[in-house]
Amino acid sequence: MNSTALLSAAKDGLLTGSVYALMATGLTLIFGVMDIINLAQGILVILAAYLSYALQIHWHIDLFVGLLITIPTMFVVGIVIERLFIGRLKGPEKTAMSILVTYAVSLLIEGALNMTFSVNDVQLQGWYVNRSFAIGSVHFGYIYMAGFVLAAVLLSSLYFMLYRTQFGVSVRASLADQTSAALVGIDVKRVSTICFGIGVAVTAAGGMIYGATNSFNASTSYDLISRLLTIIVLGGMGSLGGAMLAGVGMVFIGDMVGVIWSPVWSSMSYFIALTVVLLIRPQGLFGKQSARVA
Amino acid sequence: MAEDAFVSFRGVFAGYGGADVLKDVNCEVERGGVTTIVGPNGSGKSTLLKTVSGLLKPREGEIIFKGQNLVGKTPKEILKLGVVQVPQNHSLFREMTVQENVELGAFLVKDKKVVASRLNMIREMFPIVTERANDKAGSLSGGQQRLVEFARCLMLEPDLVVLDEPSMGLDPKTLKSMFATIKMMNNAGRTVLLVEQNARRALKMSHHGVVLENGKVRLSGTGSEVLNHPEIGALYLGGSIEETTAATVVPESPESESVE
Known part of the structure; x- marks a missing residue:
């Protein structure tokens, strides 16, 4: 172990963690506004990755240009899922259901993806995927840097929407208290549908970066959803800031543990961190027992 | 229906999970007055208010306001008609500032100049909106939060203000100020429909009173008539009108008695 390895691990943790933070933000936004635990978020990330793959293979569309198609497409996919399945859930058992x-x-x-693309692993390609530049002795992969910038831009846009627009006020009010939000005239149902769409749309960017940095097939979604759930529970269910910090923090911790001790302990460190935090603070780092906040 | 009825409940049945809490409620809210609904715990007072604001859809019956049936309308549609509710539990958005909370009261008003003008008016009525404008609502005391909730509900310039147990959890001094504020809202032209555990105090300032028991209207009349009715005390001591007054109270209809 040397300082270069540590710096490199810290860098990877920060860059990769930001993409996880982006994917987890969508998940926690959906829970915060709708009280829905979206176990499909992992497979939606993979679906988005396959969409980028299909655009690249069949129409030779660059991965980043393809986001102009995949982000709106995933938004629509989210709206359709909400209308067909989620919007019908009501009553006190809604979250469990x-x-x-x-x-x-x-x-x-998952079944549809396996039928369409087979179970063989694929990885997204681009001239920048395997290239990097160095600052001192630390190498920065283009795709990781691009992922970090993309996550930063999308998360900033999300924050701008939340804190600078009328719709953002509706979302924050719905996050805090749906009944009170309805009583001031906010259409909580409409806000919920759009938030579900946004929560799924962010998987387009997350899926593309994930697919360019990892080989994947449909069953990869199980590993993804376990990580994403860990992140939002650690950050505090419904807390957007918590999801971002936990997303970056957990990958950072995992990479550091991998370098300092052993890669074997890398994944385990997420769950140890989660257990320790939940023992001290059951509502997660930024979760609140009485009300959720943005 | 009385000529000056502002809101009319006609045969309203409503409840939760298939069980009716309200069982054929028939009563009226007078235009421009304060109407207080009193009754023991579980009598359906808060449930009745939820049917007015659209939070709960009645299984049967009509709620007529400005000639329109409110049953089946969404809370947003009902707000647009001029009905605003301040719920029982504190409803401010704790992580938002006092000013953001008050501005949210005019969420349905798209004209920013109108919102600014109303905000100025509200600031004059409720100095706390200026004094604590940038503080998070969650940092206010219970009484202060209640005042900000009142301020917020007036931002829509409603015709009907529905208040669900506004005195809950307030100390005696704040309580006095809260009732004065309700009076002020009424003097400013708002019709007030109030559910209040502090029944005597509420009825004293009310033009009209309604007593609910087991989801049915058992008494209605002017505030002082209901307040001075011999059975009302017994009702609050845990008895029922039928048990305590079988000899003196004979309802004019099978379900209710008017003391007017």
Whole structure:
């Protein structure tokens, strides 16, 4: 172990973690506004990655240019899922039922992807995928840097939307208290549908970066969803800031542990961190017991 | 229906999970007055208010306001008609500032100049909106939060203000100020529909009173008539009108008695 290895691990943690943060933000936004635990978020990331793959293979569309198509497409996919499955859930068992329903949606999408693309691993390609530049002794992969910038831009846009627009006020109010939001005239149902769409749309960017930095098939979604759930529970269910910090923090911790001790402990470190935090603070780092906040 | 009825409940049945809490409620809210609904816990007072604001859809019956049936309308549609509710539990968005909360009261008003003008008016009525404008609502005391909730509900310049147990959790001094604020809202032309556990105090300032028991209207009349009715005390001591007054109270209809 040397300082270069540590710096490199810290860099990887920060860059990769930002992409996880982006994907987890979508998940926590959906939970915060709708009380829905979207177990399909992992497979939706993979679906988005396959969409980028299809655009590249069949129409030779660059991965980043393809986002102009995949982001709106995934938004529509989110709206359709919300209308067909999620919007029908009501009553006190809604959250528990959402786990079953979104798991079923996940299985449907997984089956469709396996039939369409087979179970063989694929990886997204581009001239920048395997290139890097160096600052001192630390190498920065173009695709990781691009992922970091993309995540930063999209998360900043999300924050701008939340804190500078009328729709953002509706979302923040709905995040805090749906009944009170309805009583000031906010159409919570409409806000929920759009938030689900946004929560799924961010998987387009996350899926593209993930697919360019990892080989994947449909079953990769199980590893992804376990990581994403860990991130939003650690950050505090419904807390956007918590999801971002936990996303970056967990990958950072995992990479550091991998360098300092052993890569074997890298994945385990997420869950150890989660257990320790939940023992001290059951609502997660930024979660609140009485109300969720943006 | 009385000529000056502002809101009319006609045969309203409503409840949760298939069980009715309200069972054929028939009563009226007078235009320009304060109407207080009192009754023991579980009598359906808050449920009745939820049907007015659209949070709960009645299974049967009509709620007529300005000639329109509110049943089946969304909370947003009902707000647009001029009905604003301040719910029982504190409803401010704790992580937003006081000013953001108050501005949200005019969420449906798209003209920013109108919102600014109303905000100035509200600031004069409720100095706390200026004094604590940039503080998070969650940092205010219970009484202060209630005042900001009142301020917020007036931003829409509603015709009907629905208040669900506004005195809950307030100390005696704040309580006095809260009732004065309700009076002020009424003097400013708002019709007020109030559910209040502090029944005597509320009825004293009310033009009209309604007593709910087991989801049905058992008494209605002017505030002082309901307040001075011999059975009302017994009702609050845990008895029922039928048990305590079988000899003196004979409802004019099978379900309700008017003391007017």
